[in-house]
Amino acid sequence: MKRFPNLVLAVLAVIALALGALQGYRVRNLREADAFYRWLVTASTQLRVFGTITPELEGEEAEKFMDRDLFDRVVAKADQALPDTPVLDGDVDDATGAPYPKLVRYTRTLSTGSLTEEGESGTAAVAANPEQVKKDAEVWRFARSASLAPERADFVRFRRDKRLATAGTQIGVADIYKNQEAPVSIGQMFLGFRKLAAGLVWIQVDEAFHKGEMQRMVPLMRTTVLLDPNFVDAYLIGAWHLAYNLTAQMSDTPGYLKEYVPELGAWVGNKERAYYAAANFLKDGIRNNPRDYRLYFDLGYAVYAEKLNDHMNAVTYLTEATKQRHESWVRRMLYHSLQATGQFEEARAGWEDYLRANPGHAVAQRMIPTNTALTKERDAEALGAQARRLLTQAGQARADGQEAQAAELERQAQELTKQRDALQAEARAIYTDLNANTAGGDEFAQARLWRMQALELHEQGRTLEALALLRQARMEVARFFQEASDLIIQMCIEADLPLNLSERKRILEIERMKEAWTAKPVEVAGRRFDFDAAQDAWRQADYADQETIALTPAAKDLAALRKDRPVIDQFIGLGDNVVFELDGQWYEFHRRSLLGNT
Amino acid sequence: MSIWLASNPWLTVLYGVIVLAILAAVAWFTPWSIALFTFREGLRKKTLIGFLILSILVIFGSMFMTAMMYDTGGTVATDVDVKLIKDICITAISIFGVLIAIFISASVVPTEIENKVVYTVLSKPVRRFQYLLGKFVGVQIIVAVNLLLMGVLFSIALYIKEPIFPRMLLYAIFLTYFEFLIVSAFTFAVAAASTSAVLPTIAGLFIYITGNLTQYLESVVNRSEASESAVDKTLGGLAWVLRNTLPDLQYFSLKTQILSLQINDTPKDIQIPNLVVYGILYALAGYIIAYWVFRRKEL
Numbered sequence: 001m002k003r004f005p006n007l008v009l010a011v012l013a014v015i016a017l018a019l020g021a022l023q024g025y026r027v028r029n030l031r032e033a034d035a036f037y038r039w040l041v042t043a044s045t046q047l048r049v050f051g052t053i054t055p056e057l058e059g060e061e062a063e064k065f066m067d068r069d070l071f072d073r074v075v076a077k078a079d080q081a082l083p084d085t086p087v088l089d090g091d092v093d094d095a096t097g098a099p100y101p102k103l104v105r106y107t108r109t110l111s112t113g114s115l116t117e118e119g120e121s122g123t124a125a126v127a128a129n130p131e132q133v134k135k136d137a138e139v140w141r142f143a144r145s146a147s148l149a150p151e152r153a154d155f156v157r158f159r160r161d162k163r164l165a166t167a168g169t170q171i172g173v174a175d176i177y178k179n180q181e182a183p184v185s186i187g188q189m190f191l192g193f194r195k196l197a198a199g200l201v202w203i204q205v206d207e208a209f210h211k212g213e214m215q216r217m218v219p220l221m222r223t224t225v226l227l228d229p230n231f232v233d234a235y236l237i238g239a240w241h242l243a244y245n246l247t248a249q250m251s252d253t254p255g256y257l258k259e260y261v262p263e264l265g266a267w268v269g270n271k272e273r274a275y276y277a278a279a280n281f282l283k284d285g286i287r288n289n290p291r292d293y294r295l296y297f298d299l300g301y302a303v304y305a306e307k308l309n310d311h312m313n314a315v316t317y318l319t320e321a322t323k324q325r326h327e328s329w330v331r332r333m334l335y336h337s338l339q340a341t342g343q344f345e346e347a348r349a350g351w352e353d354y355l356r357a358n359p360g361h362a363v364a365q366r367m368i369p370t371n372t373a374l375t376k377e378r379d380a381e382a383l384g385a386q387a388r389r390l391l392t393q394a395g396q397a398r399a400d401g402q403e404a405q406a407a408e409l410e411r412q413a414q415e416l417t418k419q420r421d422a423l424q425a426e427a428r429a430i431y432t433d434l435n436a437n438t439a440g441g442d443e444f445a446q447a448r449l450w451r452m453q454a455l456e457l458h459e460q461g462r463t464l465e466a467l468a469l470l471r472q473a474r475m476e477v478a479r480f481f482q483e484a485s486d487l488i489i490q491m492c493i494e495a496d497l498p499l500n501l502s503e504r505k506r507i508l509e510i511e512r513m514k515e516a517w518t519a520k521p522v523e524v525a526g527r528r529f530d531f532d533a534a535q536d537a538w539r540q541a542d543y544a545d546q547e548t549i550a551l552t553p554a555a556k557d558l559a560a561l562r563k564d565r566p567v568i569d570q571f572i573g574l575g576d577n578v579v580f581e582l583d584g585q586w587y588e589f590h591r592r593s594l595l596g597n598t
Numbered sequence: 599m600s601i602w603l604a605s606n607p608w609l610t611v612l613y614g615v616i617v618l619a620i621l622a623a624v625a626w627f628t629p630w631s632i633a634l635f636t637f638r639e640g641l642r643k644k645t646l647i648g649f650l651i652l653s654i655l656v657i658f659g660s661m662f663m664t665a666m667m668y669d670t671g672g673t674v675a676t677d678v679d680v681k682l683i684k685d686i687c688i689t690a691i692s693i694f695g696v697l698i699a700i701f702i703s704a705s706v707v708p709t710e711i712e713n714k715v716v717y718t719v720l721s722k723p724v725r726r727f728q729y730l731l732g733k734f735v736g737v738q739i740i741v742a743v744n745l746l747l748m749g750v751l752f753s754i755a756l757y758i759k760e761p762i763f764p765r766m767l768l769y770a771i772f773l774t775y776f777e778f779l780i781v782s783a784f785t786f787a788v789a790a791a792s793t794s795a796v797l798p799t800i801a802g803l804f805i806y807i808t809g810n811l812t813q814y815l816e817s818v819v820n821r822s823e824a825s826e827s828a829v830d831k832t833l834g835g836l837a838w839v840l841r842n843t844l845p846d847l848q849y850f851s852l853k854t855q856i857l858s859l860q861i862n863d864t865p866k867d868i869q870i871p872n873l874v875v876y877g878i879l880y881a882l883a884g885y886i887i888a889y890w891v892f893r894r895k896e897l
Contacts, residue, residue: 005893006890006894009886009889009890009893010890012886013883013886013887013890016879016880016882016883016886017843017880017883019613019616019879019882020845020876020879020880020882020883021842021843023613023872023875023876023879024842024845024846024849024876025842026609026872027849027869027872027873027876028846028849030866030868030869030872031849031869033866034866034869037866140866160816160820193689193692195685195689196685196686196688196689198685199681199682199685199686202678202682203682230855231681233678233681237678
């Protein structure tokens with residue numbers, strides 16, 4: 001030191017810099033591993049929720065993206081590296097019937113055990129489950145492991161070259177799956193203060209909202225989340241603005257003026273366009289923040305269930321919300337949507353589970369018998385329909401002089417009617433109990449009782465009494481209004497009774513819509529669909545009375561098919577009854593009466 | 599090899615030993631009287647007090663800003679208010695904190711040379727490296743105390759809005775200090791070679807901005823790989839060396855991630871000790887360069 005002080009100091013400085021640089025390398029590696037780990041979670045979630053880890057791309061665009069290829073390589077290694085884990089309910093891919101790969105099962109319910117702050121978001125979220133925390137640690141260890149070094153290196157390279165469509169939290173490249181030219185260095189543009197910049201842009205959004213300048217809000221909202229893809233509230237409030245505030249001043253587009261948009265699988269007017277924009281905004285949020293239940297919840301409940309009345313999709317997203325750490329009301333909304341799709345058994349099982357976790361919960365106590373009664377009502381209606389078919393056949397047999405066969409058919413119909421009556425009586429007893437035992441009465445149960453009574457009166461030929469009952473009932477129970485109004489119209493037509501002005505207007509609108517549909521076939525995924533007004537059904541052009549498989553929103557088969565072949569959403573979005581072909585098999589879809597959308 | 603370097607546990611142990619040795623050496627060799635004197639001198643500087651007052655104004659101003667938003671119609675959720683307060687406050691702390699760190703690091707040694715105080719001190723039985731270490735530690739105490747003060751005010755602002763103990767904030771403030779440590783150490787090195795505080799102050803700002811833009815060098819390296827030109831290749835090589843040698847202050851952006859992410863989606867906390875080691879090693883490099891320059895200085 002004394003002889004060559006400069007040399008020694010120079011060497012020391014170089015050593016310190018080298019050690020710092022090496023540590024920098026280690027930190028960078030950790031950051032990349034963290035981004036890789038988040039990408040794994042994002043990709044697994046997207047596979048489970050959206051059925052694909054990349055958006056639907058075609059041609060060169062599809063070849064450019066390496067997500068699926070990279071993910072498959074990681075999945076293969078995860079099968080060997082991660083500990084065995086049992087296959088639970090919901091761990092099965094509906095499309096194939098096979099369990100999800102181990103990696104997808106592991107990332108299904110993860111909880112970050114470290115650096116968490118309960119109540120940070122203003123409400124007390126469900127506490128981290130130790131088992132989930134352990135799984136999270138295992139996935140993190142796996143993502144950092146030496147065995148995944150080549151995949152991690154490829155991940156970094158693909159991300160740099162913008163060949164990963166799946167942008168996860170903290171990856172730092174927002175929106176790349178849409179905007180290939182998005183600046184990678186947006187973070188550095190603001191010297192690390194881009195979150196503040198996002199906040200300041202958000203203030204502009206708020207200002208624009210209060211000034212009523214809705215047209216300014218959408219680009220500003222997009223800028224906000226481009227600057228800060230983790231600004232979950234921006235996604236939530238932005239979607240709310242789009243779905244609720246933007247549409248508040250809009251009038252409903254009449255059905256005959258709506259346009260069918262195959263990409264959305266829906267007939268859309270101005271309001272619907274805004275609803276789907278809100279849904280897409282939330283889906284962007286999910287891609288960037290796959291673990292935040294609020295995004296799934298708002299997408300499922302606030303947009304699909306409340307605005308689009310699409311409970312099939314609501315169930316998909318609310319189910320995913322319950323897989324993340326969530327508030328207890330998330331599950332309640334899921335069970336309501338299950339009920340609305342006609343999955344009464346599942347809804348009932350969910351409520352029972354909920355009641356076990358929350359003893360004495362008043363809503364759960366009501367909803368368990370409600371779903372039991374709805375199951376009975378549904379089964380009774382099916383039996384009634386079957387009995388009516390048998391009676392028709394009996395009539396035909398009698399006309400053909402086959403008296404014995406007619407008598408046998410009538411006997412069977414009577415038997416079915418007895419069973420139907422028994423089920424109806426049971427349902428009625430449940431509703432009556434519910435109504436009597438609930439303080440102030442149970443509106444839903446009361447509405448169901450009135451409905452059953454009206455149907456009975458109508459069947460006995462006392463249609464005028466049935467109509468009077470329904471007209472009173474729909475005024476007393478707001479959520480029964482639409483269903484009661486439809487029943488009134490149906491009964492009046494069946495009994496050849498006059499309709500009032502609003503009912504005639506509704507009929508007229510439906511007729512105009514049907515006329516418009518009949519006049520104009522629709523092209524969906526390269527197939528032509530024609531509307532048959534007499535049958536109230538959309539049929540694929542080459543349908544010729546082939547044998548079909550019947551599907552309803554409650555059918556498990558439909559859920560599996562939709563996941564495997566998302567194009568089905570484009571078919572069934574055409575109307576309440578759709579006949580289509582897929583892979584050589586014909587299907588008929590019937591959107592049945594939903595029996596009480598709560 | 600790269601994986602070995604990235605995740606070898608023995609290397610982690612070695613780093614732990616080195617950091618402990620550095621801290622022990624600092625504790626042992628620091629003339630605490632000089633450090634405390636520097637701290638007291640620093641507190642008297644009007645510029646620093648000015649920055650501190652400004653930061654306090656911004657921190658509490660953030661509450662008014664969000665309050666105004668709420669008053670205009672009451673549609674902004676509380677979460678957004680809290681997020682905005684966090685973003686504004688952490689930015690204020692970063693900007694004013696780094697300005698304080700730069701100004702104090704840039705001025706302590708040149709001021710003493712200008713006032714001739716350094717001659718009196720060095721005539722005592724104090725070696726130059728000890729004098730410099732005392733000054734450096736004094737600067738760090740000032741930076742840490744200022745940061746702590748701003749952190750406490752930030753916590754109060756947050757607590758008023760949302761009465762939950764802001765535990766995440768502690769991690770964020772803690773990390774911010776090590777970001778300042780790097781900037782401060784290299785500014786100190788420039789200041790050791792200078793007789794006025796102006797040049798090191800400008801250099802400090804340059805270091806802070808460059809440190810945040812180091813990742814740009816990576817795109818230079820990537821582009822040079824695709825090029826055939828020898829000039830591009832040379833530039834790429836130079837960019838590679840600089841990319842891997844210069845400190846990258848963007849790594850400390852983890853602090854904002856910690857603050858703003860949701861409860862079920864936080865970054866892996868193993869990054870925090872690694873960033874602490876990163877900060878300490880670059881600070882050591884800065885200090886050695888400072889001493890190397892200062893010992894050759896004719897006083």
